[in-house]
Amino acid sequence: MTSTWIDKIPSSYRHLLIILIDVCSLVLAHYLAFYLRYEGNVPPAKMALMPKLLLTVVPLRLIFFVWFGLYRGFWRYAGIQDLMRIFRAVSLSSATIALVLRLLYGLTDLPRSVFVIDWALTIMLIGGSRFSLRALRALTPPSQNKNSKRVLIVGADDTAENLLHSILFQPREYQIIGLVSDRPDKQKMFIHGVPVLGTRHELAELVAKHDIQEIFIAMPFASASVFREIVAQCQTAKLRIKRVPAVKEILNGHVTVSQLREVQLEDLLGREPVSLDFEKVEAFLQSQVVLVTGAGGSIGSELCRQIARFRPSLLVMLDQAENGLYRLDQDFIQSKSEVARALVIADVTDANRMQEIFARFQPHLVFHAAAHKHVPLMELNKKEAVKNNVLGTLVLARMACAFHAAKMVMISTDKAVNPTSVMGASKRLAEMLLQDMSRRNRTAFITVRFGNVLGSDGSVVPLFKEQILNGGPVTVTHPDIERYFMTIPEAVQLVLQAGAFGQGGEIFILDMGQPVKIVDLARNLITLSGYKPEDIGIQITGLRLGEKLYEELWTSEEKIQSTIYNKILMAQATTPRHELNGEIDQLVETAKNGTEEEVLKLLRELVPNYQAE
Known part of the structure; x- marks a missing residue:
């Protein structure tokens, strides 16, 4: 901060100095008012009266100055509002002084013009002293910094x-x-x-x-x-x-x-804020027992944070990995959240464990965010992708029905549309399973499908940041590869909205805006990190197993309808009308005991538009 000699005076002495300046200004204005009124020839009687009048004028002025807060401001920042306070304080004190001198002291022969001149001079001198401090500060050269x-x-x-x-x-x-x-x-x-x-x-x-x-x-x-x-x-x-x-x-x-x-990258995406139907979501979540699977992950943890705002009676946070769950609970502790919560370590594919959890907590609502999502990694572990993404969903759905949960909302992905990977095909099968079960059960099963979210665990943005921090290069699989992006909080708000709105059997699709080229994302992130793209470098590595150049949000067979919420669409799906449970049980058993080739064969039969690469 630029400092003047006044700034170097201790604050208590600075206030006394300002009061002293005000007193001097008031005395000067008082004497000048008489001299100006009488054009320099003040009558001797009035001259003798002037010092006596000051004993009334100065204390009354200071009382009003204190009342209007003239000694509470930082006058080096004085502005129009401060000037208005001075105007009001001087005007009201002038009127009071005139009444006191005329009514209490009987000084009816004082010219009115003396009061008017004194009022004007006081405003100029008091205001001028304040603004001179600001002017002095502005004219004082700031301290120089050679590294500015x-x-x-x-x-x-x-x-x-x-x-x-x-x-x-x-x-x-x-x-x-x-x-x-x-x-x-x-x-x-x-x-x-x-x-x-x-x-x-x-x-x-x-x-x-x-x-x-x-x-x-x-x-x-x-x-x-x-x-x-x-x-x-x-x-x-x-x-x-x-x-x-x-x-x-x-x-x-x-x-x-x-x-x-x-x-931030979010600024470049230009996502409009979500207008949440607060009352509907609150009625959906408040005072309910809510279970969130995958609670330690990016989407699951944000689901827990946002659900907690709506005061559920109990928030059951479930994850297979302990570290993410521990960090989430620490967030709740640090934020002094009062929501009742239970931390559960469990595997969603373990039917006995899930039955135990449902029997203990009796969840009214289930949000299923647990999934294996890394496309190339799942191509190397196909059976695990099926077990986690399909069996896990099947177990949860059966438990939701058995324990009479009102709704189960599953997080899906754009990779489920015309899938070219096991991960995408397994999520598409999970979508079909929930639509099938929704037709035959009182529990409402709802799917919410969307693309990539910025900053999620293992996604491209944290990887790029790490590569930039290490000096590069930033690796992009193909110069033309595109993806849809939205922020994690935005995605979760829309998931809650869709969950509150859905009646069962729907696949809701979030409006992801326009797709973004990953190579442009890399260039922008390098620039925002304070480097030139050529200094860090961008290396094209080639498409990975199961990876597509372009993602889609719905298939050509799905009929897309708008909803009452402008960022949520609904797909009229083409799920076969026959029961899928038996066929899925066979797939799961093959994933446990069969070969990867047998798993892929069954997966192609169950998901006709799956085109394995």
């Missing part, structure tokens, strides 16, 4: 002005070189002495010309396309890109340096 970063601010509106103003009052950690704006009327103009250097389309040229080290995006309303354009232009430079928060995150409309955050 050269910064360009993108934006030239009120948000950019607020940010620039806050930076100018900081020590020179940042050196603002200029601003960038697309508005023609802002070109070649200055804001707080800092020039507007050009438009957003000239950003790459400006970065190179002025040796910029960081970019601050001061555009709270900026769309994802704007962020993508800025990041794309910065790929030729090594710099950091930060942004001000979205409008809803900015308190009081003021922006400070401390509120800046790194631009």
Whole structure:
């Protein structure tokens, strides 16, 4: 922070100094009012009266100044609101002084103009002393820092002005070189002495010309396309890109340096916030016993966090791996969550264990997020993929029916559509199984299908970050490979919404927006990490086992319908009408005791559109 000689005075003495300055200002205004009224020839009687009047004027003024909080503000930040407080305090105290002198002391011969002149002079002197502190601070050169970063601010509106103003009052950690704006009327103009250097389309040229080290995006309303354009232009430079928060995150409309955050991949996706039907979801979850499988994973743990907000009577968090479950419980402890919860280590394919858990907790709602999801790994372990993804779903579904659970919601994947991998085919079979069981049981079975989520365990984004941290290269399997992405919180909100809305037998599909090229994702992540893509390098490794170039969200046979929720679609599926349980039991038994070839043969028969590569 830029410091003046006043800032170096201890705060208690600083307040006394300001009061002393006010007293001097009040005395000066009082004497000047008389001298101006009488044009320098104050009558001797009035001259003798003036010191006596000060014994009333000064205490009354100070009482009103304290009442209006004039000694509680930081005057180095004085603004219009502070000036208005001074105006109100002086006006009300002037009226009170006039009444006291006339009614209590009978001084009816004092000219009214003396009170008016005194009022005006007091406002000018008191206000001037406050704003002179701000002016003194602004004129005092900030402390120089030889390591200060050269910064360009993108934006030239009120948000950019607020940010620039806050930076100018900081020590020179940042050196603002200029601003960038697309508005023609802002070109070649200055804001707080800092020039507007050009438009957003000239950003790459400006970065190179002025040796910029960081970019601050001061555009709270900026769309994802704007962020993508800025990041794309910065790929030729090594710099950091930060942004001000979205409008809803900015308190009081003021922006400070401390509120800046790194631009994230989520900013480039441009996902609109989910408008959750809070009442319907609350009625769905509140005071219920809720079981979440795969609770230690990325989706499962976020499901638990969001379900806890709706106050279930008991949240049963189940996972086969202890570490993820332990971390999740620590999160609840750290956040001081009061939700009743049970931590259960169990394998969803173990029917006896699942029966024990259902008998003990009697869950009303089941969210099934436990699954093997890594495509190439499951190609090497085909039988395990079938056992976990198919048998696990079958066991849970049978338990849900046996113990009269109201609903079971399963998390599925876009890889289940026209699958080319065992993982995708096993998830497609799980979808078909739940639709089949929903027709024959009172328990409502619901499937929610969506694509990749940013930052999930073992996904591409954490891998890329680790590769960048290690100096590269970033590995991409194919230059044209595309994937759908959404954020974990967004996906989970829509899962809860679909679960509350579904009646049974539906496959809900989440609106994933436009697919993203993985190579573009890699370039953007390298740029956001402060490097040039050519410095880190992008290596094309070739498609992996079972991997597709493009994912789909539904098949050509599925009829897609909209729902009352604009981000949730519903697929009218083509599941065969005959019972699948027997055939699935045969597949599961083969996965336990047969060969991989026998498993693949049965899987192709049960999932006709499975095209194994």
